[in-house]
Amino acid sequence: MKELKILVVNNYGQFCHLIHRAVRDLDMDTKIIPNTTPIEDILAEEPDGLILSGGPEMDRAGLCFDYVREIDLPILGICLGHQAIALAYGGHVHSGKKGGYAEVEVEVLEEDDILRGLGPKATVWASHADEVAILPEGFIHLARSDICEIEAMRHPTKPIYGVQWHPEVSHTEKGEELLTNFLEICEKY
Template sequence: MKIYVIYNYGQYNHLIHRTLRDLGVETKLVENTTPVEQLKDVDGLVIGGGPSLDRTGNCELYLKELDVPMIGICLGHQLMAKVFGGEVGKGSMGGYSEVKVRIVEDDELFEGIPREITVWASHMDEVKKLPEGFKRLAESDICKIEAMRHEKKPLYGVQWHPEVYHSQFGVELYRNFIEICKK
């Protein structure tokens, strides 16, 4: 099992890598300028967070050209929405915050995770409108699209940072993503 983490200059990308490694996955933190051809043999990708949609390198190509499960974290979630025709804009509350997220749709990504969890958010922007072909999986009082997934492909996005200590059930979420990648 090989799942790579795309480094988008985010402060927590190394924690995603560490979480996957600790779960027994062959993983590597790779630059977002890595050519698509060098990622053809992975079983899944995590599109990590970062400071700006303008600094996501080849991530749009990865989303369009690679046929593997992917999960976008924070900026990766926003980029996924934008690439597939959704809208991203300023959130009602920026910066760092503890957020209560409600799971509103059953999905294998949230298998074994309670319907309400406390997570750590660190963002200024958010997905404002779902792309066509995606469905909302989670919401909060400050963000209506906390998580989403493509209706037919294994493409997921979460606005929060499951890899940080403050987020409840983050390891379980990554474990569930690994199981999705095994299919």
């Protein structure tokens, strides 16, 4: 795979630097940017894809809603990034049944490009303080768990994906595979 440039959008989550390191460790050019970076500045970087990090609260998601609606690049939302994608396209987010970080067994409903090689089940590290409650219209439901019905989703026509769990942490089985799948999506786009 050629070296790609992936921008990691910092939503003030505690694992943002782990996302950066995980992508860098896959021999990619990566950079953390504030979630207030203007779209024209992002495009000037000529990235191959964006990863929206997790974060503590939606009020601090900066311009993420604009990014997912207006930037024509592959986008992966992790945790809060996943929720921001859902909200940007008309989905709903609510408080999770089980808050805090925990090991969760995820059932892959549709393998798709982003979850290729992860199923049928994977043990992941997730936070469910908030979660996507209703998919945006037309979005594809990719994975679920016993504590969160919408663990993963994708846009019906654009390369925009969201996962509730954290593929960047070592506790997540096949987290590197998910990130590699995203990089392959970026390379093909």
